[in-house]
Amino acid sequence: MFYLLDKLATALRGGTREVLESAVDANAIRILGQEIYEAEAGLRQAKQHLAQVIANKLKMQRQLEQSRQRLAAEEAVIREHLAQQEEQQASALAEDLVVQEDLVKQQTEQLQQLDAYEQRLLQTLKLTASKLEHYRAQLAMAQTTQHAQQAAGKLAQQSNRHSDSFEKMQDSLNRIQTQQSGFEDHLLAMEQIDRYLQTGSQRGNNKDKQIQATLERLRPKAA
Structure with missing residues (x-):
């Protein structure tokens, strides 16, 4: 019984892990952007801390100089x-x-x-800033991609959605091209008929001339 419950608990943990991993993958770019933002916030705080360190150092330098003068x-x-x-x-x-010398020694060490x-x-800040610049560039590339x-994806969806419309357009175009080709064939046929009629008329005229010439040749000559 406990063995089965343990197996069921393991399955539930596995399912939870898969759901979480899926959510992380789906929001990977957003997560990276937030991580960069938080790292930049930490970098700004580190800069403020460094500024305070430098200010304290300058103050201590003045104090040390005064102690040395005394x-x-x-x-x-x-x-x-x-x-x-x-x-x-x-x-x-x-x-x-002697007391003043010990104080100067202590201030020098500090x-x-x-x-x-x-x-x-400074080295840590420089390295952090360089890494952040790298990840900012990678984030911009990931967002562009x-x-x-x-x-x-949207273009592919629109292409699939309008594929039936494109087929209808192609059918209409084919019909138009067929009509235009038929009209051109009709014009060619009319031209051929005209040429044939013109040729037949010329042949008829020539035949009449031949008949008249034959009659004139056979007609009796006047005495």
């Missing part, structure tokens, strides 16, 4: 104290200098990390 200024002050043998003042400033992240993101196939 560091250089403190170093100059310490050198002056050391030149004047003011060890205590130089030592107190040196303690703060800036390098941001720069590396920016470069990776689909439109051409639809047009060809």
Whole structure:
């Protein structure tokens, strides 16, 4: 019993899969267009993220430059104290200098990390944009092909629908051509009759002349 139920459930799953696959195939171009649209939306978001990364990097560059300037200024002050043998003042400033150096080192590392992240993101965006351009071109080609196939299908349907009308048109044309050929044959026949009558008339005139000539030849001559 359970074996049969399991088989029935498998058949139902197979039927559902076939229906879904058929629906996906029927809407493949629409699905591809939506997938491209969603990928483009993701690309726009990634561009916004990259813009924020670059903005943060520029801000950190300014902060690092300011820290380096303060560091250089403190170093100059310490050198002056050391030149004047003011060890205590130089030592107190040196303690703060160490803190400033650690800060500059930390900011430098963060800036390098941001720069590396920016470069990776730029490469990813470039590759994504290139792939999207490829799929956009393929989508346009698929849409053009689909439109051409639809047009060809409609023409084929119209040809089949009007095939009987075309046969009737051909029959009418054949009848017209037959009538015209018969008229031309009639004209030729009339011409032949006219020629025959003209020839017969000439022959009759010649025969009369011959008869008269014979009579004149046989008629008795006057004494």
